[in-house]
Amino acid sequence: MLEGWACRYKILPSGTRQIMAFLMPGDACDLHIKLLAEMDHSIQTLTPAMVATVSRADMQALMSGHPNVARAMYSAQLVDEGIMRAWIVSMGRRSSVERVAHLICELYLRARTIGLTGDDEFALPLSQLLLADALGMTAVHINRVLKELRLAGAMALARGSATILDPVKLIQIAGFNENYLHRRLRKAL
Amino acid sequence: MLEGWACRYKILPSGTRQIMAFLMPGDACDLHIKLLAEMDHSIQTLTPAMVATVSRADMQALMSGHPNVARAMYSAQLVDEGIMRAWIVSMGRRSSVERVAHLICELYLRARTIGLTGDDEFALPLSQLLLADALGMTAVHINRVLKELRLAGAMALARGSATILDPVKLIQIAGFNENYLHRRLRKAL
DNA sequence: CGGCACATTGATACCGATCAATCGGGGTGG
DNA sequence: CCACCCCGATTGATCGGTATCAATGTGCCG
Numbered sequence: 001m002l003e004g005w006a007c008r009y010k011i012l013p014s015g016t017r018q019i020m021a022f023l024m025p026g027d028a029c030d031l032h033i034k035l036l037a038e039m040d041h042s043i044q045t046l047t048p049a050m051v052a053t054v055s056r057a058d059m060q061a062l063m064s065g066h067p068n069v070a071r072a073m074y075s076a077q078l079v080d081e082g083i084m085r086a087w088i089v090s091m092g093r094r095s096s097v098e099r100v101a102h103l104i105c106e107l108y109l110r111a112r113t114i115g116l117t118g119d120d121e122f123a124l125p126l127s128q129l130l131l132a133d134a135l136g137m138t139a140v141h142i143n144r145v146l147k148e149l150r151l152a153g154a155m156a157l158a159r160g161s162a163t164i165l166d167p168v169k170l171i172q173i174a175g176f177n178e179n180y181l182h183r184r185l186r187k188a189l
Numbered sequence: 190m191l192e193g194w195a196c197r198y199k200i201l202p203s204g205t206r207q208i209m210a211f212l213m214p215g216d217a218c219d220l221h222i223k224l225l226a227e228m229d230h231s232i233q234t235l236t237p238a239m240v241a242t243v244s245r246a247d248m249q250a251l252m253s254g255h256p257n258v259a260r261a262m263y264s265a266q267l268v269d270e271g272i273m274r275a276w277i278v279s280m281g282r283r284s285s286v287e288r289v290a291h292l293i294c295e296l297y298l299r300a301r302t303i304g305l306t307g308d309d310e311f312a313l314p315l316s317q318l319l320l321a322d323a324l325g326m327t328a329v330h331i332n333r334v335l336k337e338l339r340l341a342g343a344m345a346l347a348r349g350s351a352t353i354l355d356p357v358k359l360i361q362i363a364g365f366n367e368n369y370l371h372r373r374l375r376k377a378l
Numbered sequence: 379c380g381g382c383a384c385a386t387t388g389a390t391a392c393c394g395a396t397c398a399a400t401c402g403g404g405g406t407g408g
Numbered sequence: 409c410c411a412c413c414c415c416g417a418t419t420g421a422t423c424g425g426t427a428t429c430a431a432t433g434t435g436c437c438g
Contacts, residue, residue, distance in 0.1 A: 018281040020274045032263040040369035074221040082229050084273040085209045091280035092207040092325025136281025180229035
């Protein structure tokens with residue numbers, strides 16, 4: 001992804017949707033995906049977006065000719081896996097308020113590391129329905145949770161952008177620990 | 190993992206535990222984990238186990254000297270990611286009965302591809318508490334769900350082994366689609 | 379100006395958590 | 409060898425958080 005947002009998702013037989021990941025600029029969709037015979041989920045853009053495609057041959061040449069690039073891509077993939085695990089933890093053991101707060105913390109930090117944040121707000125082009133489908137809840141309930149977080153003075157969400165009103169409080173509500181994003185430098189070789 | 194079972198897990202400040210993955214023989218814990226500075230979760234064996242460790246240098250030599258091996262490992266990692274996504278879907282959008290059934294389907298198939306299943310049963314060395322922590326539910330509730338599945342004639346779980354009473358019914362309850370495990374052959378190069 | 383998607387709020391139902399008690403079996407110490 | 413104990417399994421009663429159903433508000437776009 002060069003610009004814009006996208007998401008991975010799956011639709012169940014019952015018609016409900018579950019979003020499994022948000023893709024932001026700098027994220028790679030599928031490094032080795034071509035190794036598998038079949039795609040097991042769908043990907044969709046959420047905003048107008050710009051996407052780069054790299055041919056299998058080019059990618060192979062890049063990876064074998066530039067070990068540092070290869071290493072960076074593997075690191076990125078490890079981070080993505082860490083994010084997925086964090087989502088599993090959220091869905092399994094966090095209440096809805098904690099879940100929402102946690103996701104916002106994550107998205108804020110990810111946006112910040114790619115330079116897409118303002119002082120205490122950032123562009124969040126997600127409808128409440130999308131957030132609900134990402135967090136395993138209902139659009140109605142997400143609305144109530146957002147209201148609660150707003151009244152608590154932790155954060156507010158309005159027309160495509162989120163504002164962090166009180167970072168400390170938000171982090172505390174979420175029980176957020178940023179270590180899984182591995183923003184601190186990777187181990188030197 | 191050469192023998193035995195293990196799991197990835199995280200403990201929250203509140204003391205609750207969430208299991209994020211089960212590792213069975215043939216699963217690799219951490220291919221490139223050394224690229225990151227810090228581990229963001231814990232791993233624990235669930236049975237007596239045998240584990241192989243490969244030095245960074247050996248691994249690097251193996252991967253660069255044997256492209257087929259490297260490809261196989263990347264495929265395996267992609268499958269692991271697919272499994273994580275399936276867990277996210279389960280936790281987000283499946284009821285507790287569906288979740289339990291889905292996990293059993295997954296574990297049965299994974300056990301079967303490595304030759305660890307009997308005719309319609311397989312060794313499942315997981316207490317109900319462990320299952321609960323993997324599925325984001327309570328041990329009490331998992332017990333009731335298991336009873337329900339047993340009475341429905343779908344599956345039964347007893348002292349370390351699970352029995353599939355009615356595969357079709359179980360798959361139907363779970364809404365299980367095995368494509369995410371990618372057991373069908375990978376694409377030929 | 380009309381329509382449509384999204385946001386918001388209220389009332390009610392239900393799934394799964396929680397609290398509590400009992401049971402069963404295998405290992406351990408006396 | 410037996411009694412005890414402890415952990416995991418099981419069952420019941422109750423509580424609470426989210427889903428569900430329903431209605432209304434609001435802003436954007438054609």
